[in-house]
Amino acid sequence: MAGPITKRLIIVAGKGGVGRSTITAALAIGATRRGLRTIVAETAGRADVARMLGGRGADPLVEVELEPGLHHLTIDRRGALEEYLRDEVPGLFGAAALARSATFQAFVDATPGMSDLLTIGKVWELVQRPRRKPRAGEYDVVILDAPASGQLVGLLGAPRTFAAIARVGPVARQAGTIERTLTDPHAVGVIAVATPEQMAVSETLALQASLTERFGIGLDAVVANRVLPSRFTAEDALALARAPDDPAVRSARWFAARAKAQRAQLARLRRGVAPARCMTMPFRFEAALGRDDIERFAHLLRAAKP
Amino acid sequence: MSQLAQALSGKRVVICAGAGGVGKTTVSAAIALGLAAKGRRVALVTIDPARRLAEALGLDALDNQPQPVDLARLEGLGTHVRGELFAMMLDSKRTFDELIELLAPDPRTKEQILANPIYGHISTAVAGSQEYTAVAKLFELEHEKDYDVIVLDTPPSRHAIDFLEAPDRLTAFLEGRALNALLRPSGRAMRAAGIVFAALRRITGVELLDELTTLFRLLAGMLDGFRRRAADVHVLLGAPETGFLIVTSPERSAIDETVFFAAELDRACLHRCGVIVNRVHPLDPAPHDTVAVAARLHEQLGSRLARKVAHTHVELQRLADRDAGAIDRLRQALNDDPLCLPDRGLDIHDIESLVALNNDLFAG
Numbered sequence: 001m002a003g004p005i006t007k008r009l010i011i012v013a014g015k016g017g018v019g020r021s022t023i024t025a026a027l028a029i030g031a032t033r034r035g036l037r038t039i040v041a042e043t044a045g046r047a048d049v050a051r052m053l054g055g056r057g058a059d060p061l062v063e064v065e066l067e068p069g070l071h072h073l074t075i076d077r078r079g080a081l082e083e084y085l086r087d088e089v090p091g092l093f094g095a096a097a098l099a100r101s102a103t104f105q106a107f108v109d110a111t112p113g114m115s116d117l118l119t120i121g122k123v124w125e126l127v128q129r130p131r132r133k134p135r136a137g138e139y140d141v142v143i144l145d146a147p148a149s150g151q152l153v154g155l156l157g158a159p160r161t162f163a164a165i166a167r168v169g170p171v172a173r174q175a176g177t178i179e180r181t182l183t184d185p186h187a188v189g190v191i192a193v194a195t196p197e198q199m200a201v202s203e204t205l206a207l208q209a210s211l212t213e214r215f216g217i218g219l220d221a222v223v224a225n226r227v228l229p230s231r232f233t234a235e236d237a238l239a240l241a242r243a244p245d246d247p248a249v250r251s252a253r254w255f256a257a258r259a260k261a262q263r264a265q266l267a268r269l270r271r272g273v274a275p276a277r278c279m280t281m282p283f284r285f286e287a288a289l290g291r292d293d294i295e296r297f298a299h300l301l302r303a304a305k306p
Numbered sequence: 307m308s309q310l311a312q313a314l315s316g317k318r319v320v321i322c323a324g325a326g327g328v329g330k331t332t333v334s335a336a337i338a339l340g341l342a343a344k345g346r347r348v349a350l351v352t353i354d355p356a357r358r359l360a361e362a363l364g365l366d367a368l369d370n371q372p373q374p375v376d377l378a379r380l381e382g383l384g385t386h387v388r389g390e391l392f393a394m395m396l397d398s399k400r401t402f403d404e405l406i407e408l409l410a411p412d413p414r415t416k417e418q419i420l421a422n423p424i425y426g427h428i429s430t431a432v433a434g435s436q437e438y439t440a441v442a443k444l445f446e447l448e449h450e451k452d453y454d455v456i457v458l459d460t461p462p463s464r465h466a467i468d469f470l471e472a473p474d475r476l477t478a479f480l481e482g483r484a485l486n487a488l489l490r491p492s493g494r495a496m497r498a499a500g501i502v503f504a505a506l507r508r509i510t511g512v513e514l515l516d517e518l519t520t521l522f523r524l525l526a527g528m529l530d531g532f533r534r535r536a537a538d539v540h541v542l543l544g545a546p547e548t549g550f551l552i553v554t555s556p557e558r559s560a561i562d563e564t565v566f567f568a569a570e571l572d573r574a575c576l577h578r579c580g581v582i583v584n585r586v587h588p589l590d591p592a593p594h595d596t597v598a599v600a601a602r603l604h605e606q607l608g609s610r611l612a613r614k615v616a617h618t619h620v621e622l623q624r625l626a627d628r629d630a631g632a633i634d635r636l637r638q639a640l641n642d643d644p645l646c647l648p649d650r651g652l653d654i655h656d657i658e659s660l661v662a663l664n665n666d667l668f669a670g
Contacts, residue, residue, distance in 0.1 A: 016462070017327030017555075089509055094501075103502050109479060110518055111510070112427035148326075148462075165423055168511035199356045231618065236611055243606050247590035248599045248619035254649070255618045285621040288558065 004221050004279065004301055005031045007189035009127050009182075010143045013152050014193035015203045019225045021048040022289055023193045023281070024145040026297035028053070032070040033298070036140040039063065039071040039126060043119050043155075047074050049145050052294060061122070063136070071139070073126070080118040081108060087133055089170065113154075113161030117175060120155050124178045127187070149207040156182055156215055182215075189220035194269060196224050196262040205272040219276045223301070224266055227280045232256040279304040308668045310645055313579040314341065317549040319448060319456050319542070320579070323469055324553035325563045326462035329584045331355050333553045333647075334459040335363065336663040338391055342377070343664070345388035346454040349447055350375075353396050353440065353461045362657045363393045370397040370404075372447070385661055392453070401439035402429035404446075409531035415524055422521045428479075434472030436461040441473050445539050466552070466567040470574065477536045481529055549579030554636075554644075556586050556629035565639040581644040582667070583633055588648050589626040596620050 004010075005027060012027065014020040024040060028049070031038040040049050047057030055066040061079035064072050082099035089095070098104055108114050125132050126142045146152045154161075159175035159182070166172045182188055192207060194200040208219050232240070237256045243249045270278045281300060284293055314320060314337075322334040331352055338350035349372040355365060363375050372392035380387055403420060410416035419425050429435055437460070444458050460469045506515055542548060550571055554564040564581060571578045599616035600609070607615060636644050647666050650659075 015327065016325075017557075085505075085509075089505075098502065098505055101502060103499070104506075106479070107502075107506065107518070110424060110428065110521075111514060112424060161427070165517065166510040166514040168513065169507075169509055171510050202357060231614055236614070239607060239611055240615070243603075246603065247588075247592065248594075248603060248615050250588070251590075251619040251622045252615040255622065285624050 004191060004223075004304065005034070005036070005141055005143075005189075006220065007187060008141060009123070009188045010141065010220075011146050011152070011188065011190045012143060012193060013146045013149055013190055013207055015148050015200055018193050018195045018200050019281075020193045021052060021145055022294060022297065023191075023223050023225060023301075024143055025049050025052045025294050026301055027191070028070055028143050029294060029298040030302045031141050031143070032067070033302070035069070037069055037071075037138070038141050038143065039073055039139045040143045040145060041073045041075055041123055041126060042145045043075050043147055045074060045076040046145075047072070050074070052289075054291065075119050075122050077108065077115050077118055078105070080122045083133070084118055084121065088174070111162070112165050113158040114171075116155045116158035117162045117171070117178075120158050120182065121174065121178055124181055127181065149203050152207070153210050153214065156211075183217055185217050188217065190217065191221045191223060192219050192273075193223045193225055195226045196265040196269065198265060201265045201269045201272070204269065208273060208276075219273055221276055222269060222273050222278045224269060224278055224280045226283045227266065228255065228259040228262055228283050230259060230263070232259070277304070309643070310337075310580060310582075310667050311340075311344070313551075314455075314549065316547065317455060317579065318547040319444065319458065319545075319549070321444075321458045321460065321469075321543075321548065321550050322553055323460050323466045323550055323567065325466055325560050328553050328555040328560055330462075330553045331459050332359060332660070332663065333582055333584060333667075334457050335359060335393075336660055336667055337551070338393070338455075338457040339387075339660060340664045340668045341455050341457070342389040342391035343380075343385055343387045343668075347390045347452075348392065349453040349456045350391065350393040350459070351396055351440070351443055351447070351456065352393065352459045353436070355395060355459075359660075360395065362660060365393055365395050369394060370400045370443075372453075379657055380661065385664075389454075396436075396440055396443055398436050398439045399426075399430050401443050402435065405439075405442055405535075406528075409528040409535075411527050415527060419521070419524050422517065422524070424517050424521050428521075434468070434476045437463070437469050437472035438476040440469075441539050441543075442535070445535070445542055448542060466563055467570050470570065470576075473536065473539060477532055480525055480532050544574075544576055546577060549577050551579055552581045554581065554583055556583055556632045558632060561632045561636055564636060568640050581636065581640060581642065583629075583636070583644045583646045585649040586629050586633070586646045587622055587626040589630050590619070590623055594620050594623045 010027065012020055012024045028038050028040045042049055045060060050057055050066065050072045053066050053070070055064060055072060057074060058064045060074045060076040061083055066072050078099060082096050085095035085099055123142065123144055126139060129138045131138055147155065159179035163172050163175045190211060192204045194204040204222060211217050211219070232252065232255070240249060240253050240256060266280070279301060281297055286293060320337060322330050322337065324330050334352065335350060338348045342348045352365070364373070372394040375391040375393050377387045377391060406419050407416055410419065440458065440461060444456060447453065447456050463469065503515070552564050552567060554560045568578060568581070596616045599619055600612045603612040603615055633644060633646060645667070647663065650662065
């Protein structure tokens with residue numbers, strides 16, 4: 001497969017504020033354009049990607065077709081719990097009422113890994129062919145707009161955490177199955193989004209280390225977002241330093257200094273994640289990103305060379 | 307006295323709040339440094355500092371108590387520090403353990419709780435545990451009366467409001483009212499609890515329920531302690547000597563968050579002592595037109611570089627315009643002048659940059 005989408009499940013990771021949802025939206029558009037039946041999943045009740053793609057947030061756990069071939073799903077804990085009880089526990093009556101009861105909610109909160117397990121379990125269910133959810137359509141690719149890095153490790157580790165506490169019962173059995181799928185590098189790819197800044201790069205490298213150490217999987221690709229162009233040469237920078245004070249000169253100095261700092265961080269990122277590929281997305285001087293920008297990112301991501 | 311110094315005068319606790327990713331940790335470090343420079347004995351509690359900031363402050367993850375920061379290095383930078391600065395990195399799990407040690411009725415209960423597999427999860431992974439322990443640490447340090455001021459950086463949550471709500475949510479959770487209905491049902495709840503219990507046994511097995519029952523039975527003896535703590539914390543957060551400083555970036559979502567959070571602070575009768583807008587692109591009041599700017603700089607820079615500079619300036623002014631609009635919106639919503647810090651175009655990670663930020667903060 002061409003482009004960055006090479007697996008059935010793509011997990012898009014990255015710290016807050018680096019443009020992760022924008023990149024997720026662009027990846028989803030790219031996959032759809034290649035004729036893949038695609039779904040974007042967001043966790044914790046969010047619908048940021050759906051809004052970026054012009055949709056409105058729907059009820060949790062309802063799969064919505066935003067445009068032909070491009071679907072979206074918001075996962076929240078309560079919805080996932082209710083669906084789980086309804087579809088996976090045979091002969092359990094009153095699943096909805098049970099899921100809504102305060103007692104049951106408190107139980108889910110108190111149980112290590114249970115809440116995360118329900119969320120990641122739903123992601124796993126989306127990947128299944130045939131689907132376990134009755135009458136649900138199948139997808140060629142599932143793209144998860146993952147929570148920030150630290151939480152992502154918790155999410156992926158949930159089956160293991162849970163299995164350590166509840167050693168018997170259907171949930172414990174399924175936890176094992178889910179873990180095997182989610183840590184299969186043939187089925188799952190992680191794409192990390194970072195800006196070329198010290199903290200974002202450090203977090204990406206830390207994520208890579210914990211994915212490898214805990215789950216034996218690496219990063220498939222890294223998207224370096226908001227990269228400034230190399231506009232000023234070293235010679236230009238010298239001329240700017242000598243130039244008399246002027247607002248425009250100050251802007252140019254700012255730009256040159258920032259671009260230089262970015263280049264250093266970008267080099268550190270590339271070194272750290274090699275041999276995973278690193279794709280760069282340009283900084284956009286727009287007040288707010290629109291559909292055009294996302295289309296442009298989708299095009300750039302598809303065209304990126306390995 | 308600067309706008310910020312004035313807002314912070316008389317404060318014994320400064321809480322830096324705001325959405326994640328706006329540079330809160332760095333700003334709180336710069337504020338702590340500034341207060342120390344003015345002669346006060348300051349404790350800085352950070353949550354998850356970048357490695358280089360941690361190194362600059364000499365922070366060591368192994369300690370859960372403030373340690374003195376070596377400020378001798380600042381003398382060379384022209385900043386004379388009259389006071390003292392102590393800093394620590396919050397260890398959530400350890401702070402929770404310390405709380406259990408403090409509140410447990412006897413050593414045996416304490417040991418049993420700390421060894422319970424579910425307890426370990428609650429103290430680190432249950433929603434709000436980091437916020438809860440941050441406040442617990444703040445309370446402990448304030449209680450010791452060892453410092454003139456404590457500056458608290460808050461956990462990197464998606465929403466600033468999580469910080470205010472999480473401690474209550476966690477207290478309610480520890481009280482376990484909902485779970486008690488399941489674990490120790492009485493009267494009419496008996497039948498409902500029976501149904502839930504039977505369902506849970508089928509789904510997760512009985513072992514897990516046993517562990518949960520044990521833990522909440524152990525915690526039950528400490529509930530009064532937790533409740534008293536929560537009440538004391540409320541008093542501390544609402545005291546006139548406690549100030550909330552909201553840190554934001556000029557991006558739309560962060561500004562929306564700030565407006566909302568400021569209203570929540572007012573509603574809860576908590577004292578906000580200012581808003582800091584971090585990483586603002588400086589606005590050039592002159593009209594910015596590529597041709598005119600290039601013409602102005604042509605002589606000094608040559609036409610090629612002048613064109614590039616003009617182009618860059620116009621692009622950055624687009625961001626500056628956006629920022630100015632956002633700050634205006636903030637000013638109107640809060641009826642207060644936010645303090646704007648320029649985007650310096652560099653990652654702040656060493657003492658030198660921290661001093662620069664500190665100068666921006668306390669200038670004027």
